[in-house]
Amino acid sequence: MDESKKHRQSPEFKMSAPMDTNMEDCATTDDTRTDRFKHSFKFFKRRKPPPDFSNVIDFHNCAANNQVLQQVSLQENHKVSASVCQSYGLKPVKDWKAFSLHDVPGFIFIQDPFLHGYQRYWIKRCLKDFPQKPNVCNLDAHVTLKDDDCLWDMSQSHLRKPSGGKSLIQQLRWVTFGYHHNWDTKVYEEDHHSPFPADLAGMTELIADSFGYHQYKAEAAIVNFYHLDSTLGGHTDHSEFDLEMPIISYSFGQSAIFLVGGETKEQTPTAMFLHSGDIIMMGGPSRLAYHAVPRILASADGNIPQCLQSIPELTSFGRAPSKEKTVDVPPDSISEDSECTVLGKRTDLSECCSVLKEDIKGGHEFHSSESNTETDIPSGKRRSNELEIDNPSAKVLCTEQSNFATRNVDLRDTKAAEKGDIFDIDLDLRALSCNENWNAFADYLKCSRINVSVRQVMRHGQGFPEKSPE
Numbered sequence: 001m002d003e004s005k006k007h008r009q010s011p012e013f014k015m016s017a018p019m020d021t022n023m024e025d026c027a028t029t030d031d032t033r034t035d036r037f038k039h040s041f042k043f044f045k046r047r048k049p050p051p052d053f054s055n056v057i058d059f060h061n062c063a064a065n066n067q068v069l070q071q072v073s074l075q076e077n078h079k080v081s082a083s084v085c086q087s088y089g090l091k092p093v094k095d096w097k098a099f100s101l102h103d104v105p106g107f108i109f110i111q112d113p114f115l116h117g118y119q120r121y122w123i124k125r126c127l128k129d130f131p132q133k134p135n136v137c138n139l140d141a142h143v144t145l146k147d148d149d150c151l152w153d154m155s156q157s158h159l160r161k162p163s164g165g166k167s168l169i170q171q172l173r174w175v176t177f178g179y180h181h182n183w184d185t186k187v188y189e190e191d192h193h194s195p196f197p198a199d200l201a202g203m204t205e206l207i208a209d210s211f212g213y214h215q216y217k218a219e220a221a222i223v224n225f226y227h228l229d230s231t232l233g234g235h236t237d238h239s240e241f242d243l244e245m246p247i248i249s250y251s252f253g254q255s256a257i258f259l260v261g262g263e264t265k266e267q268t269p270t271a272m273f274l275h276s277g278d279i280i281m282m283g284g285p286s287r288l289a290y291h292a293v294p295r296i297l298a299s300a301d302g303n304i305p306q307c308l309q310s311i312p313e314l315t316s317f318g319r320a321p322s323k324e325k326t327v328d329v330p331p332d333s334i335s336e337d338s339e340c341t342v343l344g345k346r347t348d349l350s351e352c353c354s355v356l357k358e359d360i361k362g363g364h365e366f367h368s369s370e371s372n373t374e375t376d377i378p379s380g381k382r383r384s385n386e387l388e389i390d391n392p393s394a395k396v397l398c399t400e401q402s403n404f405a406t407r408n409v410d411l412r413d414t415k416a417a418e419k420g421d422i423f424d425i426d427l428d429l430r431a432l433s434c435n436e437n438w439n440a441f442a443d444y445l446k447c448s449r450i451n452v453s454v455r456q457v458m459r460h461g462q463g464f465p466e467k468s469p470e
Helices: 003-009 030-034 036-045 082-087 119-129 151-160 198-210 284-288 349-360 425-432 435-445
Strands: 069-072 097-101 104-111 174-182 187-194 220-227 232-235 247-253 255-260 270-274 279-282 291-297 310-312 326-328 339-342 345-348 365-367 374-376 448-455
Touching: 036 232, 036 255, 036 291, 104 284, 119 151, 119 198, 119 247, 119 425, 119 435, 119 448, 198 247, 198 279, 198 448, 220 291, 310 425, 425 435, 435 448
Parallel strands: none
Antiparallel strands: 069 097, 097 104, 104 279, 174 187, 174 220, 220 448, 232 291, 247 279, 247 448, 255 270, 255 291, 310 326, 339 345, 365 374
16 A cells, blocks of 8 residues: 555655755744745655645545536547547547646646556656756766766666665756756746757647647756655746746656645645646646645555556557557566567567667658648668558657747757657557566656656747847
8 A cells, every 4th residue: 555545544966956855844933824835845744743644635536526626627629639649648638537726726637648558658758868968957067978878778787786876867856858947047048958859749738738728839848856755845937938828747656745825825735646647737827826745655565656567468560459458567577588579479679679660660651740641751661571550650750840930949859850760659668568678667666756847938929038238
């Protein structure tokens, strides 16, 4: 039984920016009586005696239309079709369960809208891909990383054979991409940016569009990596030039307590559980609401959440069969000779990945997720023994361009497109179904939580404000 259920029933490198892992407790004073947000934060952070979680909202087990929250009705529109949702690993919009809070207008909670098993793709992106250069992370002040360095790969030998101290990936606390927030000046700078991943931008803009934010553009993101002793102190996000468009945050891994209040700390915050796969949106009036994460909740059995422990059995380069089968991943099943099945034959992991990449790059036609037109990929002649592939979820990164007509720079990630690469969640998910490929991620998540927070920086149709002359 994990910590949240139990209570409902009865770095080496310090972060200089977003997370506060060492906030000091202090005795209740007149200040904390008026600062109700701080009082709630301290209450849920304390270890002895442990806090009572009975009044914490669990959106996975709650009754809508009560005094605190109400369910939000959603309808699919022509832009957000079921097939487009699937291309990002999401259920159809009509199947999402979303809630709002009476006391925090503009706040929306989406209860894990991911298709079963598809969170693994985004976890892999967060741990292996997003920390790579030219993105910025907390380790930059201590370690010089080359463009081709992969923190995740560099840490694997250390994770398998610990020799004292923490690996680089265990010391990773945050990563930023798109426009980078300057933690010293608290502003974004027009000339300080890195490419924004097309897949994350597409999914975030799809979610925003589903709730009426039709002109939303994903322009900046921070990925926070929490451990069991991590906290995020009470704060507001007010550095963006557009404070109406929502911040959209994704949770993966261990559960957490999340607090959201009002525009001052005098308002008592609402406490809720964030579980793996949950998404929160803070737009409109809630955009400047104080919020915090006072506690990460350890799973009592020391394992990863149930939703991450199995994965659909995918057909060849396609969706799971209509009667979904799952492949269980035992916690301790890594072996040096791990195998997986590709095109009906057994092979080792390295050959598996090679075969998948070669077969998917065969001069076939793929559909763009935005234009819904077919784009030919001239990546070589198709071998005679390759399968015919008709996979509408495969996308060419260079077709994921949005209209940035008023901007000086297009933040979409074109680096992969220049190499002829594509992103296809099913392709990555097949590789992640191999125990040897997934278990390292699972081990990391047994004591960690990942949060991806995406925001629009500029007002629609406008660029960066002109700097005042010095």
